[in-house]
Amino acid sequence: MALHVPGGGSVSKIQAPAAEGVPSSTHETAADAAIDAPDRTRGPIGKEQDACADDDDPRSLPRLLARGSLWSLGGYAASQALRLIGNLILWRLLYPEAFGIMALVNVLMQGMAMFSDVGIGPSIVQNRRGEDPDYQNTAWTIQVVRGTLLFGVAVMLAAPVSRLYGEPQLARLLPFAALGFIIDGFVSTRLFTAARNMLLHRITLIELAAQSAALVGTVGWALVDRSIAALVAGALLANLTRVTLTHWALPGVANRFRWDRESAHTLLRFGRWVFLSTLLGFTATQADRLVFGKLVPMELLGVYSIALVWASLPNMILERIFRSVVFPALSRVYNAGNDFVAAFREAREPWLIFGAWVVSCLVAGGPSLIRLLYDERAIEAGWIVQLLALGTWVATMSSSRGNAALARGAPGWIAAASAAKVVALAALIPIGVSIAGFRGGVSGFVLAELAAYTVLLFSMSRRGLREFPRELGLTAILGAGAFAAWEAARKVHALLAPYAARGGVAQRVGAFAECTLVAVLTAALFGPLLLAHRAQRKRRPSALRG
Numbered sequence: 349m350a351l352h353v354p355g356g357g358s359v360s361k362i363q364a365p366a367a368e369g370v371p372s373s374t375h376e377t378a379a380d381a382a383i384d385a386p387d388r389t390r391g392p393i394g395k396e397q398d399a400c401a402d403d404d405d406p407r408s409l410p411r412l413l414a415r416g417s418l419w420s421l422g423g424y425a426a427s428q429a430l431r432l433i434g435n436l437i438l439w440r441l442l443y444p445e446a447f448g449i450m451a452l453v454n455v456l457m458q459g460m461a462m463f464s465d466v467g468i469g470p471s472i473v474q475n476r477r478g479e480d481p482d483y484q485n486t487a488w489t490i491q492v493v494r495g496t497l498l499f500g501v502a503v504m505l506a507a508p509v510s511r512l513y514g515e516p517q518l519a520r521l522l523p524f525a526a527l528g529f530i531i532d533g534f535v536s537t538r539l540f541t542a543a544r545n546m547l548l549h550r551i552t553l554i555e556l557a558a559q560s561a562a563l564v565g566t567v568g569w570a571l572v573d574r575s576i577a578a579l580v581a582g583a584l585l586a587n588l589t590r591v592t593l594t595h596w597a598l599p600g601v602a603n604r605f606r607w608d609r610e611s612a613h614t615l616l617r618f619g620r621w622v623f624l625s626t627l628l629g630f631t632a633t634q635a636d637r638l639v640f641g642k643l644v645p646m647e648l649l650g651v652y653s654i655a656l657v658w659a660s661l662p663n664m665i666l667e668r669i670f671r672s673v674v675f676p677a678l679s680r681v682y683n684a685g686n687d688f689v690a691a692f693r694e695a696r697e698p699w700l701i702f703g704a705w706v707v708s709c710l711v712a713g714g715p716s717l718i719r720l721l722y723d724e725r726a727i728e729a730g731w732i733v734q735l736l737a738l739g740t741w742v743a744t745m746s747s748s749r750g751n752a753a754l755a756r757g758a759p760g761w762i763a764a765a766s767a768a769k770v771v772a773l774a775a776l777i778p779i780g781v782s783i784a785g786f787r788g789g790v791s792g793f794v795l796a797e798l799a800a801y802t803v804l805l806f807s808m809s810r811r812g813l814r815e816f817p818r819e820l821g822l823t824a825i826l827g828a829g830a831f832a833a834w835e836a837a838r839k840v841h842a843l844l845a846p847y848a849a850r851g852g853v854a855q856r857v858g859a860f861a862e863c864t865l866v867a868v869l870t871a872a873l874f875g876p877l878l879l880a881h882r883a884q885r886k887r888r889p890s891a892l893r894g
Contacts, residue, residue, distance in 0.1 A: 409677060409680065409681075409890070409892040410694075410890045410892045412546040412677070413546070413673055413674070413677050413695060413892060415548070415549070416546050416548035416672065416673040416676075416677075417669055417673050417699075419548040419549045419552045420548055420552065420668055420669055420672050420673055421665070421668075421669070422552070423548075423552035423555065423556060424665065424668055426556055427555070427556065427559060430556070430559050430560060430563055431559075433563070434562075434563045434566065434567075437563075437567055438566060438567065438570060438578075438579075441567070441570040441571065441574055441578075442570055442574055442575075442576070442578065442579075443574070446575070446576040446579065447579075449515060449517060449518070449521070449576055450576060450579045450580070452513065452515075452518070453518070453521055453522065453525050453580070456502075456505075456509065456522065457502075457525055457526070457528070457529075459630070460498055460501060460502060460529075461498065461529070462626045462627070462630050463623075463626070463627060463630070464494055464497075464498055464623075465619075465622055465623060465626040466490065466494065466615070466616065466619030466620075466622055466623055467615075467618055467619045467621075467622030467623075467759065468487045468490065468491050468537075468540070468615065468619070469539075469540045469543065470618075470622065470675075470754060470759070471487065471614070471615050471618045471619065471622075472484060472487055472537060472540035472541065472543075472544060473540055473543050473544040473675065473676055473679055474618075474675075474679045474754060474755060474757055475614065475618070475757070476683045477611070477614070478540070478541070478544050479541060479544070479600075479601075480611070481601045481606075482606060482608040482611055483608065483611040483614075483615075484537040484540075484541070484600075484601045484603065485537075485601065485603055485604055485605070485606030485608075486606055486607055486608045486611040486612050486615065487537055487540075487611070487615055488536070488537050488603040488604075488605075488606075489605050489606055489607060490612070490615060490616075491533050491534075491535070491537075492533040492534060492605075493533075494533060495529040495530050495531075495532055495533020495534070496529075496530055496533060498526065498529035499523075499526045499527065499529045499530050502522050502523060502525070502526030502529065503522070503523045503526065505522065506518065506519050506520075506522035506523050507519050509522060510522075517576065521576065521577075521580060524577070524580050524584075525580045525583065525584075527584055527587075528583060528584055528587045531584065531587040531588055531591055532587055532590075532591065534591050535590065535591050535594050536591070536594035536595045536598065536600070536603055537600065537601060537603055538594055538595070538598035538599065538600035538601065538603075539551065539554070539594040539598060541598070541599075541600040541601070542598050542599075542600070543672065543676055544676055544679070544680075545676070546673065546676050546677060547598075548672060548673065550597065550598060551672070553597075554590060554593045554594065554597060554598075555590070557589055557590075557593060558586040558587075558589040558590040558593070559586060561585050561586055561588075561589040562582040562583060562585055562586035562589075563582065564585075565581055565582040565585035565586075566578050566579055566581065566582025566583075566585075567582075569581045569582065618757075618759060621759035621760045621762070621763050622759050622762075624763040625759055625762040625763040625766055628763060628766035628767050628769075628770055629762075629766045631766075631770050632766050632769045632770050632773060632796075632800075635770070635773045635774075635777070635793075636652075636656075636773070636777070636793045637649070637652075637653070639773075639777050639778075639789070640652060640786070640789060643781055643786070643789065644786050648728070648786065651725075651726055651728050651729045651732070652729070652732055652790075654718075654722065654726055654729045655714075655718075655729035655730075655732035655733045655736055656732075656736060658710065658714075658717060658718075658729075658733050659710060659714075659732070659733045659736030659737045659739075659740050660736070660740055661706070662703050662706040662707055662710070662737075662740055662741075662744060663703075663740045663743050663744050663747065665706075666699055666702070666703050666744050666747065666748075667744075667747050669699055670696075670699070670747055670748055670751045671751060674695045674696065674699075674748070674751055675751045675754055675755055677691070677695055677892060678691060678692060678695065678751065678752060678755035678756075679754075679755040681755075681891075681892060682755055682756055682757075686891070687891050688752075688755075688756070688812070689812045689813060690891030691891040691892050692752050692813060692815075693815065693891075694885065694890065694891050694892055695892060696748045697881050698878060698881055698882075699748075700744070700745070700748065700819075700822065701822070701874055701877050701878050701881065702874075702878070703741070703744045704741065704822050704823075704825065704826045704874060705870055705871060705873075705874040707737050707738075707740055707741045707744070707826060707830075708826045708829045708830040708833065708870045708873075708874070709833075709863075709866055709867055709870050710733055710734065710737035710740075711734050711737045711738065711826075711830040711834070712829075712830040712831075712833035712834040712837060712866045712869075712870065713833070713834075713837055713862060713863050713866035713867070714729075714730050714731070714732075714733030714734040714737065715727075715730030715731065715733075715734070716730075716837055716841070716859045716862035716863045716866065717730075717733065717859075717863055718730040718733065719855065719856075719858075719859040720856055720859035720860055720863055731787075732790060735787075735790050735791060735794055736790065736793075736794060738794050739793065739794035739795075739796075739797040741823070741826065742794075742797040742798055742801050743797050743800075743801075745801060745819055746765065746797065746800050746801045746804050749801075749804040749805065749808045749813065749815075750762050750765065750804055752808055752813060753804065753807065753808060756811070758807075761803065761804060761807045761808075764803050764807070765799075765800040765801075765803040765804050766800065768799040768800055768802070768803045769796050769797065769799050769800040771799065772795070772796035772798070772799035772800075773792075773793065773796045775792075776792030776793070776795050776796050777789050777792040777793055777796070778792075779792060780792030780793075780795075825873065825874075825877075829869070829870050829873040829874070830870070832869065833865070833866045833869040833870050834866075836865055836866070836869060837862040837863075837865055837866050840858075840861060840862050840865055841858065841862055844858040844861065844862075845858075
């Protein structure tokens with residue numbers, strides 16, 4: 349799993365005082381206390397600086413949650429549209445090698461950023477002192493120092509990496525691209541305050557403005573100089589735009605260099621778990637491609653990558669909702685000392701139902717989707733989508749629990765879950781390959797998701813989040829619905845086979861009919877569940893009070 353707070357780096361996919369506000373029949377053990385180390389005092393959240401005018405209304409948090417979800421989804425769609433437009437334009441302006449080299453630069457930059465992540469953003473969102481100027485300025489100081497150090501590391505690595513890959517351009521590009529670390533170090537903590545106060549509309553507009561600036565800058569540079577430098581320059585322009593807007597377009601503390609020992613101690617204690625979580629999460633999310641890259645031909649790995657894009661889509665969308673909307677909302681509930689369990693259930697339930705619907709569509713209609721969108725070379729991706737979608741469902745449940753852990757100030761459980769997944773991957777993928785080849789390896793990767801889920805299930809259940817029966821029931825409905833829809837799609841496929849055999853448009857029409865049938869049948873199953881949840885919410889007061 350991997351958690352991202354807007355502008356806050358990443359908390360790898362996947363935080364409880366002596367007297368927690370959640371009923372539990374068992375007390376924490378010493379080991380639990382060690383992992384839950386972060387903040388053992390609670391207090392009311394600070395006054396929001398730019399919340400809704402009716403923030404005193406208990407119903408304002410549900411409204412913020414709904415509005416934030418819409419902005420988050422809309423921002424995601426707009427971001428993907430800009431990315432697609434940029435790719436189409438730049439593919440015609442630049443040479444293919446430029447994209448390959450830039451992909452390598454991005455991986456190296458991402459790796460350095462993730463392996464030095466200390467969770468500044470999540471800490472400000474979660475901690476009860478998150479709006480204290482001393483706390484924010486200390487966090488900002490740490491962030492600036494980190495960015496400067498990362499730039500130095502990138503400069504030192506440039507020449508060795510260039511020799512390793514036999515690509516002289518890397519010696520110049522890495523230091524150029526690494527200027528982004530210095531620029532990003534000056535991002536205002538107002539961005540994290542906005543995330544804490546769920547001002548998703550402002551955050552989304554800032555991110556889209558930065559992405560638009562990158563597109564304009566890259567295309568403009570490429571029109572004049574068709575070199576890879578255009579891609580780096582565009583990325584740096586996005587960094588500058590984002591930093592400028594976080595200082596200019598958001599309310600909050602005007603950052604200056606400050607070192608408060610207590611704040612630094614809290615930040616770094618929280619950050620050590622975030623660092624470990626990020627390290628393990630990066631390993632867990634990249635392990636499948638690293639292992640399969642050694643075990644299967646590159647052509648099959650490419651097919652696997654296509655399947656992974658579609659199978660991971662539900663979790664990508666829901667992870668964005670969980671990290672940018674649900675996590676800040678639950679942090680407010682927890683810091684206010686309100687009913688965390690009820691709030692978690694209310695905030696998560698509709699999205700879990702939505703995720704179950706999308707996953708059931710992929711399990712039932714994976715092969716049809718691939719036939720609709722790709723040619724015969726990618727046909728093997730169909731069954732891979734079906735298998736990976738099962739793992740995506742487990743990852744979605746884990747992600748929601750992980751955000752609950754983060755909201756409670758216990759990032760250590762994210763690290764534990766990621767560690768369990770890494771160990772499971774190391775064992776299950778080789779075992780699967782030895783038993784059933786590539787199909788067995790993919791199955792091993794899917795089963796490894798259960799390891800992370802089990803850790804979070806255990807840890808959060810001991811803290812009152814006993815949602816396993818609900819999750820099990822929803823999983824059973826998902827399985828039954830997917831099987832019924834798959835059978836129906838299979839019959840339609842057989843019925844339309846003579847027509848689809850003509851190939852071309854006829855084949856696409858047949859695949860589209862199958863996909864439509866799957867979507868309608870599964871929607872008929874999950875739609876009433878969502879309506880029932882909404883009706884239940886209207887009959888009782890909201891638990892989302894912060």
